[in-house]
Amino acid sequence: MLRVTLRNLLARKVRLLMSAFAIVLGVAFVAGTLIFTDTMSKSFDGIVEGSTPDVTVRPEGTGSWDQAPSADTRTIPASLVDELGELSGAERADGSVQSQSLTLVGSDGKLVTGFGPPTLSFNYDDAPAMTGEPAVVIAEGREPSAAGEVAIDATSAEKGGYEIGDTVTLVSTGDQPRLEVELVGLAEFGGGSMAGASLVLFDTAYAQELFLDGKDVFNQVALTTADGVTQQELAYEADQILPDGFEAVTGDAAAAQTEDLIGEILGFLTTILLVFASIAIIVGTFLIVNTFSILVAQRSRELALLRALGASRRQVSRSVLIEALIVGLVGSTLGVLLGIGLAQGLTALFKSFGLDVSETPLVIAPRTWIVGYVVGVLVTLVAAYLPARRAARVAPVAAMRDDVALPESSMRLRMLFGAILVVIGAGLLWLGLSGVDNGAWYVGGGAFSILIGVSLMSPLLSHPVLVTIGGLYRPFGLVGRMATQNALRNPRRTAATASALMIGLTLVTTMSILGSSVNKSVDVGVKKEFTTDFLLTNPVGAPFSTAIADQIREIDGVGDVVETQFVPARIDDNAFAAVTATDPPRLFDMFDLDATVDDLAADEIAVREDKADDLGLEVGDAMTVETQSGKYELAVAGTYPETNVTTEYLTSFAFVDLVKLTREDSFVAVNAAPGSSASEIEEPVRDVVADIPTVVVQTQQEFIDSQREQINGILMLINALLGLAIVIAALGIVNTLALSVIERTREVGLLRAVGMSRRQLRRMVRLEAVAIAVLGAVLGIAMGLVFGTVLQRVLDDEGITELSIPVGTLVVYVVIAAVVGVLAAVFPALRASRLNVLRAISTE
Amino acid sequence: MSDGPTPATTRSVAARAVDLHKTYGKQEAEVRALDGVSLDVYAGEFTAVMGPSGSGKSTLMHLLAALDTATSGTVFIGDTELARLNDKQLTKLRRDDVGFVFQAFNLVPTLTAQENILLPLSIAGRKPDQAWYDQVIDTVGLRDRLGHRPNEMSGGQQQRVAAARALVGRPTIVFADEPTGNLDSTSGAEVLKFLQHSVRELGQTIVMVTHDPVAASYTDRVVFLADGKVVDEMQAPTPEKILERMAAIQTRAMDAAAERSLEGGAA
């Protein structure tokens, strides 16, 4: 039996390879994701370990805040550094000055790291990290040793077009907007890759002058253990002499903390990529079921012969499963190999976004192979199970008959099951709409249920659509009619093929409607609420100096200027909360917000109405707000209406001082004074930030455009990832058609014999492919319309207030589907038209 | 070699084979399916081709119907020499000038009987000649079955539909390779009567391969093939005469084989 199976496999190399292709792509996506995120993770681990000292002394709480956008104002005096250096367990103590307020500008005037990774500024020292090596070494030139001198990492120097001796430009979000310094050395990071960040090194005194008002203080202290002293022992010893509010943390603990934070972000990325991988695999599963069904159907006479010769049902179905197993193994192997290529592609993609891990060799963990094989083989076996069972049901007598038809399992059960899933899904959608918490999850679950249900019912649903398409084919005459008939002739096969495309297009359509609705909502929301003439923002997300707002106030014709600053915080031990510090009366006034409170004291907070309702907060209630410097008890002083101009919680600027953050601006709104116009002040306002590429001035329309650009960018990325599902679906059409053509060899020969030309034959196959593709597109878009609309309704509260259906885009999708059909038909059509007439009619 | 009257010069030739050779395979494995066949098929005549299995009957049909090309020799359909035609012209010839009925699988399963009959015309984008179409349909006797799909018809009905399809385009000549081979005698008779009728009443030209002396007796002329050569022919055949002749051919072949093996033994 095994020999028969193997012979079959070899005889059908091409067909099986095509079905294996779906596996290959799915597994490649999974493996690529794992390899890429493992590589990222390793690269970051290298960075963390290469830059964390044995023991770090720092203001309490700092480590749990990934990167506070504004600098912590708590510092460590130089005298304490000296004391720490004299501890018996310490080999040395090095005070460290750190800042993210500078951004490196290349010689072409553009930001070296783009709007992605940060520029990290440090004072240069040769303090070793916990790896024993110094965190940075000067590879070329010399270390910076005076004011006005700088060393930067070699990669950034190359990207920025700088050489030693050049004048390097740094822009600051601080008081001095531009800094020009002489490049004296090129540094190399001990931990290997910098993941795209730029490193800027100054001499200690100069760094203190730039970032710490020239005081002889430090942000942190790096302690190195003496021989024979452990990290814990030194940390304990240091803790004894530290004043309140400071902590000594072992390198291992600090590294673990940082790695946890990175792990969270990477975990998120992994999850998203794996979701797309799952979509690809689900789509692939359809194709494998289909391919094996067709192969079994074509072989039914042979299988019947085996049965007639005494093979048991189990032997027959096992022979099909063994075939699937081998296909799964081969597909998985190729998939993981292709995944390595894909990981390389992802690395390049993320490099173009500024996240560069290309210096770390790809990490191909054994886990990646195992997962690849498990996924690939399991999916193939599951997909082949039904066809295998069907194969076993071939009656031995079928060997004697001419026209063997496999016993088709009744569609009724399948329809019933599909209908039940659709009903459950509809119920979930309805629940999601009825305003439960986390409605989007219900919609997601409902959409999934409906998607599977419709896939099951698609043989029935496809009929009216195909008949309609057939009507459109009337101008093609007989050829069009035969194409339609061919598509209708095996509803399961056609529907399964179309389902693959349907799933892809459902998702693409849903995303397009969502994207378009978000765009429209932003449009409407911004026009209604952001009524100011100009907005100042920072595309990197880092805050900028209040000096900029001050300069703008000085301009003739400028009226109200309202500043805001984001304060990263957690509320009541919960996740990150959006707290904004501002000048509340002026903010309320400028945006016409009907607040129940006017000014706020340092220990008071105002809460957005909807949030106050959610949390059941009343005026006078106490709230715990945790920031980088500790927990603070604030009193709820009032509420303000729902709005998009600011976040859920407002405080006064006094709160910024209270939590020991540097006072900076995240977002500034500017109005022309009564009697002067926006156009009059536009130029002088733009001039203020002309030299600071990290701060942009936007009119209302520019603000809308920049938001749209971001939304469209995300949408494009999502659609590109979904594109893989569509590629797999297209392969499915190729596969099904090619197999159908082989199956209909005799018929094709007959048509040729009675005078059908090659062109007509090709057109017939092509029209069938287009019918299948358009069927998938129509079903997919129909469902996408429902899901997209429901999702928008559910996310109404989240600010997606408008529904927008991009009709033009949807039409383009149908056209693309038709083109996919045409392309998918190229090979099968060629194959059909090349069939030798005689060979075709004499085929057994 | 031939008996009966020599063909009158007034009869025109619908298809002509001149010294046809067809070999399959190379060197040792070489098979001479046709080994110098010359044959004229006359317009308006029902011709049968008979011979033992493997004698080259199907091969001859395929060459005459432009489904395959000869190793050497020429084929004419009407005045057209097939060797001069390219694929496009051959397709057109198959569509317009030649009809073909196979032993089985003649019909496209997705099309109704009527659509199958009109298939060559539809492919060509032509309208059927209504009077002729009616005549063919009436002769074939399937008017009430026209809306049915092949799987709703008996084997005999299917073959009649196939024959009607071959005829409806008024081709110069119709070839049928064992059209009744898969049928019982009653269904076979239906098909044969139809073919005979279309020659006698409608003036068609038909060449039919058959193993069955009864089937061959429906025709006007029988050509006997053996070992890729025309070995005999007969006018106005009856089953008895055909059986006799076939037996003679069989004996001759056996004698020849015996002679060959004797020679082989002597050498």
Ligand SMILES: Nc1ncnc2c1ncn2[C@@H]1O[C@H](COP(=O)(O)OP(=O)(O)OP(=O)(O)O)[C@@H](O)[C@H]1O
């Ligand atoms: N494609 C082919 N390749 C090799 N040999 C072939 C091929 N087709 C036919 N032959 C050989 O050519 C010879 C003639 O075959 P053909 O099919 O014409 O015989 P036939 O008279 O139609 O026989 P039957 O009555 O069994 O149908 C046979 O010996 C056959 O084996």
Ligand SMILES: [Mg+2]
């Ligand atoms: Mg034959």
